Amino acid sequence: MYSTIYVEREVSEHSLTQRVLSQFPSADKVECERYGEIFNRKAQDFRLQKQRPSLMLARKYGNHVLPVPAGYGVGGDHNYYFSVMLNCIYDCRYCFLQGMYRSAVHVVFVNYDEFAESIRNSASEHGSHEQVWYFSGYDCDSLAMEPIIGMAEYFIETVKSLDHVWLELRTKSTQIRSLLNQDVVPNVVTAFSVTPDRISASLEHKVPRLDKRIAAMVRLQERDWKIGLRFDPLIFVRDYQVQYHELIEKIFSSVDPDLIHSVTIGTFRLPKEFYRTLENLYPDSQFVAQPFVLSNGTVTYPKSVETDMKGWCYERLVEFIDSDRIHFDELELESG
Amino acid sequence: MTASVNIVVAMKSEALPLIDRFGLERVSRKGDRFLIYGNDQFSLTVSGIGAKNSEEAVRNLSKQSTSTDVNAWLNIGVAGHRSYDIGTSFLANCIVDSVTKRTLFPVFAIDFGLPTGKVTTVNVVETEYQEHTGYDMEAFGFAASASKFSTLEMIHCFKVVSDNRENSVQRLTKKDVEKFIDNHVESIVVLCSQLRNLASSVVQRLEPEDPTVEFAQYWRMTVTQRRILRKYLHKTKILNKDIKVTSDMIRDCQSTSVMLESIRSCLDQHWNNL
Numbered sequence A: 001m002y003s004t005i006y007v008e009r010e011v012s013e014h015s016l017t018q019r020v021l022s023q024f025p026s027a028d029k030v031e032c033e034r035y036g037e038i039f040n041r042k043a044q045d046f047r048l049q050k051q052r053p054s055l056m057l058a059r060k061y062g063n064h065v066l067p068v069p070a071g072y073g074v075g076g077d078h079n080y081y082f083s084v085m086l087n088c089i090y091d092c093r094y095c096f097l098q099g100m101y102r103s104a105v106h107v108v109f110v111n112y113d114e115f116a117e118s119i120r121n122s123a124s125e126h127g128s129h130e131q132v133w134y135f136s137g138y139d140c141d142s143l144a145m146e147p148i149i150g151m152a153e154y155f156i157e158t159v160k161s162l163d164h165v166w167l168e169l170r171t172k173s174t175q176i177r178s179l180l181n182q183d184v185v186p187n188v189v190t191a192f193s194v195t196p197d198r199i200s201a202s203l204e205h206k207v208p209r210l211d212k213r214i215a216a217m218v219r220l221q222e223r224d225w226k227i228g229l230r231f232d233p234l235i236f237v238r239d240y241q242v243q244y245h246e247l248i249e250k251i252f253s254s255v256d257p258d259l260i261h262s263v264t265i266g267t268f269r270l271p272k273e274f275y276r277t278l279e280n281l282y283p284d285s286q287f288v289a290q291p292f293v294l295s296n297g298t299v300t301y302p303k304s305v306e307t308d309m310k311g312w313c314y315e316r317l318v319e320f321i322d323s324d325r326i327h328f329d330e331l332e333l334e335s336g
Numbered sequence B: 001m002t003a004s005v006n007i008v009v010a011m012k013s014e015a016l017p018l019i020d021r022f023g024l025e026r027v028s029r030k031g032d033r034f035l036i037y038g039n040d041q042f043s044l045t046v047s048g049i050g051a052k053n054s055e056e057a058v059r060n061l062s063k064q065s066t067s068t069d070v071n072a073w074l075n076i077g078v079a080g081h082r083s084y085d086i087g088t089s090f091l092a093n094c095i096v097d098s099v100t101k102r103t104l105f106p107v108f109a110i111d112f113g114l115p116t117g118k119v120t121t122v123n124v125v126e127t128e129y130q131e132h133t134g135y136d137m138e139a140f141g142f143a144a145s146a147s148k149f150s151t152l153e154m155i156h157c158f159k160v161v162s163d164n165r166e167n168s169v170q171r172l173t174k175k176d177v178e179k180f181i182d183n184h185v186e187s188i189v190v191l192c193s194q195l196r197n198l199a200s201s202v203v204q205r206l207e208p209e210d211p212t213v214e215f216a217q218y219w220r221m222t223v224t225q226r227r228i229l230r231k232y233l234h235k236t237k238i239l240n241k242d243i244k245v246t247s248d249m250i251r252d253c254q255s256t257s258v259m260l261e262s263i264r265s266c267l268d269q270h271w272n273n274l
């Protein structure tokens, strides 16, 4: 999978570095001082790099845990996100990471212990009666790299003993083995982002098929793990009602709606500058070429399209899920 | 709008096997600072020894291209190495300036199928070979300069080990250097074609011609309006709603802003199934 792995000298002996390197014995190992020497430097082409991304193993200094932007969340009292990985093994044409970073290098910060300490510290600032949420799928997919980096396994252990703390693992992957291999942890939600099959096939490159993701949801539910559904971003197509109807029917023909922790709904939206980058990177993409509108610095669907799609999906979803478990995601960025 | 590979070598002896194999013709004139050879796919320049020369040779060669051309850049040359065998070739995966310690990392967006290693660019001939690295005198200047004209996926350094502790650089002759490069010329041909394909893939993203030219004959436009029109026309083309100037359009749209508005509303029909 990786033929070049960059390693910050400082973490070259770290146990996770060693564990990852041992999985790619034939990869070219290149040492560097700081990940910024490679990641996000000028004169890089995200689209070319996406053909064959490298891996970077680094240490993150400071800002391990940050408050989420307003509007993000599933009803918690306090919401934070943390990113032990930047970039993603999948390639969704609407993904904001393409606009945010110049490099497609997968950066993994191996100092999980410092992230965990920040989680514990920030959680301790809030009363035990308050729900404090930590979202891990902000700059990456939370589970896609699990067999290689064991991120979910580590942070599930972190939050296990913190009763008022919740962890969301947002994903489009089916890498759930590390969850199935342990007893259920009730304050962890695996949140699956879903789009109809045909839309996924054209826009979500390398993402596992919906059937497989539904199968993963079912297996988690069978073991009492909480799962969430993220209809975010909703993608407009002419027959979106047909396609999303099929999607919702397909999911609930297998997944138990009563056991769904939460559902979020949000439409495609990107900060203007990120969208401009996408236009330059993918001028041949029909998705990117659509006549989106600019609203408060965000490129998105015309209001009427957004309102209709959200409203229509909400109406379908309340047939299965109580309205208090459905949240509208108003965040400007989305991933996972 | 073309995709090509610009090759930079330090010495004429490194250039000769390549000029021969690629069938390059001399492009530079007598008295020009740098020798330049080329054909429709490749250009080659002889920079002279040293990072500064290489940097300037890149800048000079870049002037041969128009702003819409996409070029890959390849530095080819001999290097000393502490531990690699004489005659071994490799691509630089890390290029260090021995004086400033600045480092550049070429990006491997495709599998070139070649071994890789570190290169340290020195400003005096290296005879100690202290570190496990290739020692050359151009790579950093070359790559730093080329990165002003292309992205790092398309900038690479191909080195052939010519000297080490046992085989002194002092004994190296021009004929030896020519032979070292000649021995790898077929790998270089493959590498150049891979780089050219990369550059071509970027060219394909660019619009071959400005679709606003015809419109500009009928409507006077500011720079911003022309940029907006170009964007709209691009979107209509990608969304299969290609818009051509018609006599109706000329009659109905008596000003540029009306014309732009009419194209925008045509685009907005995209959402109209609601």
Ligand code: SF4
Residues within 6 Å of the ligand: A087, A088, A089, A090, A091, A092, A094, A095, A096, A097, A139, A140, A141, A172, A334, A335, A336
């Ligand atoms: S949208 Fe999510 S799954 Fe898709 S590429 Fe971005 S981070 Fe990965």
